[in-house]
Amino acid sequence: MxxxxxxxxxxxxxxxxxxxxxxxxxxxxxxxxxxxxxxxxxxxxxxxxxxxxxxxxxxxxxxxxxxxxxxxxxxxxxxxxxxxxxxxxxxxxxxxxxxxxxxxxxxxxxxxxxxxxxxxxxxxxxxxxxxxxxxxxxxxxxxxxxxxxxxxxxxxxxxxxxxxxxxxxxxxxxxxxxxxxxxxxxTHWNDLVIIIAVVSSKQKETSSTSGMRDSVETSPLLQYRAQTVVPERVLKMEEAIKSRNFESFARLTCADSNQFHAVCLDTSPPIFYMNDTSHRIISLVEKWNQSEGTPQVAYTFDAGPNAVLIAPNRKNATLLLQKLLYYFPPQDNDLRSYMVGDKSILSDAGLKSIEDVEALPAPAEMKTPSQKFKGDVSYFICSRLGAGPKVVxxxxxxxxxxxxxxxxxx
Ligand SMILES: Nc1ncnc2c1ncn2[C@@H]1O[C@H](COP(=O)(O)OP(=O)(O)OP(=O)(O)O)[C@@H](O)[C@H]1O
Ligand SMILES: C[C@@](O)(CCOP(=O)(O)OP(=O)(O)O)CC(=O)O
Known part of the structure; x- marks a missing residue:
């Protein structure tokens, strides 16, 4: 064995x-x-x-x-x-x-x-x-x-x-x-913190395999993306990673996720992987990034509604978590099981109990801070970069x- x-x-x-x-x-x-x-x-x-x-x-x-x-x-x-x-x-x-x-x-x-x-x-x-x-x-x-x-x-x-x-x-x-x-x-860029908002853990309707087959057959944007956009982006991304340039890394990551989902929309029939919660998370990050004038966090979405958020350091990850939990508090008030993976991010963000979450201030950059979306995120995963396959x-x-x-x- x-x-x-x-x-x-x-x-x-x-x-x-x-x-x-x-x-x-x-x-x-x-x-x-x-x-x-x-x-x-x-x-x-x-x-x-x-x-x-x-x-x-x-x-x-x-x-x-x-x-x-x-x-x-x-x-x-x-x-x-x-x-x-x-x-x-x-x-x-x-x-x-x-x-x-x-x-x-x-x-x-x-x-x-x-x-x-x-x-x-x-x-x-x-x-x-x-x-x-x-x-x-x-x-x-x-x-x-x-x-x-x-x-x-x-x-x-x-x-x-x-x-x-x-x-x-x-x-x-x-x-x-x-x-x-x-x-x-x-180890090259180990300050990065990754927070995943698991929006839905249900099985998705369109598999990546059939979704991308439909996109290849029907989306003119896919051709342009593959031939013109990605080759240039790959070079810039390699450079951003090499020099640990978070601003460039974040801009490229967000733009590429958005273009991938635009290709899905450009597919006939259109494919929707993101939902309202995904869009709210994008909007939250975009408004924060805009208000600071430089990217604080990057987001990317695969073939599903879950948000993968990449912060350049622990400080930004805790700020992000405070904003996320303001809008998406846990359904059953159980904070410990709401955060999977590196749970210590909660105490770093000053969130030890549900009362701390309830006391969070509305993010200043948001126009409609009063509305909250309790229950729209199933749970969060806090992670980081990791190593390749290993023998157990x-x-x-x-x-x-x-x-x-x-x-x-x-
Ligand atoms: N541990 C595993 N070992 C072998 N095959 C697996 C394992 N986990 C998943 N698979 C295969 O992958 C399939 C799920 O792939 P699918 O692309 O639908 O979802 P996903 O990989 O979770 O999402 P995505 O690739 O779109 O981010 C499973 O039905 C199974 O065939
Ligand atoms: C959106 C994606 O996650 C698509 C992944 O597609 P899969 O690798 O799951 O597809 P198959 O090759 O048909 O098995 C983007 C990515 O991981 O690059």
Whole structure:
């Protein structure tokens, strides 16, 4: 058995549109930040046994089908690269030519909502590829692993690294140069604080896969974005990251999120991923940024209504939290469970009890401060940049029971 844990990532320059559906080759480069796996990650255990009659997978405790083309591509590509495995202590010896005949059981668990626009497919497919690779003693480097993860879900290729990551779209028809590279690791700009407003954890109506297919077929804006806007933005974003220029980073991040959602609106029929709460959060941040004359916080939204807010430091993150909690107080007055991840941000913001939230002053920059939207945010996650996939060495944390070969608790 092998167990791995992989982070999720949030794009600051978005991937939206494929030029090859089967190989998952994008129409433009994209750039993301990898989030701390303690807060948002997938954990996957892969077990192999000559007694398993077929490949099987369980996600969050429920059996799911592995017959889909994407899982099959990843399994095939990893199996192709499998090597001899020898563990004298455990008496295990698997020859590389035997991997083709052996079946695997895979159990995975996400520590955050699945299919809700928080990039569970990115963490999940990266973890699938990474952990299978560990079990089968695959020697390929991260670039090669990223190109396999890409065939599971495009954004998954960026979760093979920590920190700041670029997915280079590549030119080759076989996808060999469509790989992710690390721009900087998670320590490069570690002042950044990430606050996610989970607006809805329900499954969304339009998957990223079908949404971007419709956009490629119908949106003229997508063509302009891919050919003209993104190439220039990617260069500027790389520069902003390199020099830790938050002003430029924030402007590019917000503009790119807005253009991605504009492409969704430009699609026929139009796709709506954001809702009124998402729009209110954008307005709150825009007004604050405008009143200060320079960006205090950046926002970005993936294929769902959840807001990902990036603050340059703890100070701005606490100011942001005060503004957010003024408008979106917890439905059941339970402040501790309203903040997931790094809960210490609450005390840093002077918010120890619900009374502290009720006493918050209205943000001065807002025109209609009196209206509040209790219950419109399910909860917040406070996180930071994180590292790439890791092997979980503590065998007691494996998700599969080594005796039964089935997920624990099933
Ligand atoms: N831990 C996991 N292991 C393997 N596959 C997973 C895992 N988590 C999610 N997936 C796959 O990803 C699918 C969800 O992907 P989808 O793109 O719909 O949502 P999302 O990734 O949460 O949101 P988005 O990518 O739009 O931000 C699941 O149905 C499953 O097939
Ligand atoms: C909006 C996005 O999150 C889209 C992610 O799309 P997916 O990677 O989920 O799509 P498939 O390649 O079809 O699996 C933007 C991004 O992560 O760059």
């Amino acid at each position: 092998a167990t791995g844990r992989s982070p999720t990532n949030i794009a600051v320059i978005k991937y939206w549109g494929k030029r090859d559906e089967a190989l998952i080759l994008p129409v433009n480069d994209s750039i993301s930040v990898t989030l701390d796996p303690d807060h948002l990650s997938a954990t996957t255990t892969v077990a192999v046994s000559p007694s398993f009659p077929s490949d099987r997978m369980w996600l969050n405790g429920k059996e799911i089908s592995l017959s889909g083309g994407r899982f099959q591509s990843c399994l095939r590509e990893i199996r192709k690269r499998a090597q001899n495995v020898e563990d004298e202590k455990k008496g295990i010896r698997i020859k590389k030519e035997d991997w083709g005949k052996l079946h695997v059981h895979i159990a995975s668990y996400n520590n955050f909502p699945t299919a809700a626009g928080l990039a569970s497919s990115a963490a999940g497919l990266a973890c699938f590829v990474f952990t299978l690779g560990k079990l089968m003693n695959v020697k390929e480097d991260c670039g090669e692993l990223s190109s396999i993860a890409r065939q599971g879900s495009g954004s998954a290729c960026r979760s093979i690294y920590g920190g700041f990551v670029k997915w280079c779209m590549g030119k080759n028809n076989d996808g060999s140069d469509s790989i992710a590279v690390q721009l900087a690791d998670e 060495t503590d065998e007691s944390l494996a998700l599969i029971d080594s005796v039964t070969g089935l997920p624990k608790g099933v």
